[in-house]
Amino acid sequence: MDRVMPIYVTQPGMPPMEEFTALLKQIWESKILTNNGPFHQQFEKELADYLGVKYISLFANGTLALITALQTLRITGEVITTPYSFVATTHALWWNNIKPVFADIESDYFNLDPEKVEAAITPQTTAILPVHVYGNPCKMERFQKIAKTHNLKLIFDAAQAFGVKINENSVLNFGDLSILSFHATKVFNTFEGGAIVCHDQKMKERIDLLKNFGYAGETTVIEPGINAKMNEIQAAFGLLQLKHVDQFVAQRKTITELYRTQLIDVPGISFFKDMPGVDQNYSYFPILIDAGAYGKTRDEVYNLLKQHNIYARRYFYPLITQFPTYKEILTANPKDLPFAEKITEQVLCLPIYPNLAKDEVILICELIRNNVRS
C-alpha cells in the first residue's frame, strides 16, 4: 500500500512564522541586510552562550566555514581525514590545494581512528581533520595528544555535532578550530548557515576578516579573503531557532528511543547506544543491516521503504574515496580502509525529525521487521 505523503529522512524544525515576520519587519525598517548587522551580532553572542564556547564567527554555510578554517591556520601539504563523511569535508581540502590522506574509521561509532591517523603521518602532514559523525564525539583527547606530539593543527568538522557535550563540556572546545553547519537538514538550521568556533580573540579577528574579503578597515585589505558572511535574515531566523532547539532535540530523543525499542530484537539490525557522559543531539538514526543475519541487503531495505514512499538515506555511501573525483588520490595512497568499506555497504539512516509521528516510526519499523527472512 502506497503512502500518500512521502516521509523523507529529515524535515527542518522551524519557529512559528509569526515570530519570524516580527523580525523581518525590523529588517525592512532598518534596511540592514548583512555586514555584521544587529541580528548577526546578537546571534553570535547568544549562540556562543548557548553552545558554551568563547568565540564564534558566523558563516553563510558550513562548507565556506571549513574552507576558511583551513585558510585561517594557513594549512598546506597533507591533511589526514576520514573517508566516512559528507563529501564537503574533503572538498574543503581540495579547494585549498591540500592533499587529503584517508585513514580508516573505528568500529564503535565510525569516527576517524586515532591509531590509523598516527600511522599515516608523513613529513608533509600539517593537520588532522576528524568529523564527529552523526554527532557522536570522536576521541578528541587522543587527537589532541597526537597533534601536540607531531606538531600538527587539529580542526574538527562538527557540522553534525550542534549542541553536543561531553562531561558537560562542548565538543567545540577541543582542537584548534571546529566548524558547524546550519543547513536545513541539520539539527539546528538557519536555512543555510555555518560557523567557526575558536578559542581566542585574535583568532576570531582573523576569521572575521577572512570571511569579509580580507578587509581590516575601510581601505585596508590584509590578504585575499572570501565572502562567506551570514546575512541578517539567516541570523534573525537563528535567534528564533535557539529558543526551540532544545525541544527539537527532546523530540528527536523520543523518536530515537522508539526506534530502539521497536528494532531491538530484529536479527541482523544494529544501532548505536548513547555514548556515556555525552549529551547527544540525536541528529540521525543510522542502522546497520547485516545481510547474512537479516536475510536482505541494505539496498533491498532502502528500496522496500522507497516503495512505501519512505526515503531513508545511505549516509555515508559511497565513501568519499569511492567518488570518481578522488580516484587519483586513491591510487596515490595505499587503500587500507577495510572498516569504512564494510560500514558503507551496511548503513541506512532512517527518517528522524521533530514532527515525525509515532505511527510513522512504528510503520517504518514494521516494514523492516516483516521484511526479515523467516
Ligand SMILES: *Cc1c(COP(=O)(O)O)cnc(C)c1O
Ligand atoms: C552538512 C555537512 C557539511 C557541509 O555543511 P553545509 O552547511 O551544507 O555547507 C560538512 N561536513 C559535514 C560532516 C556535514 O554533515
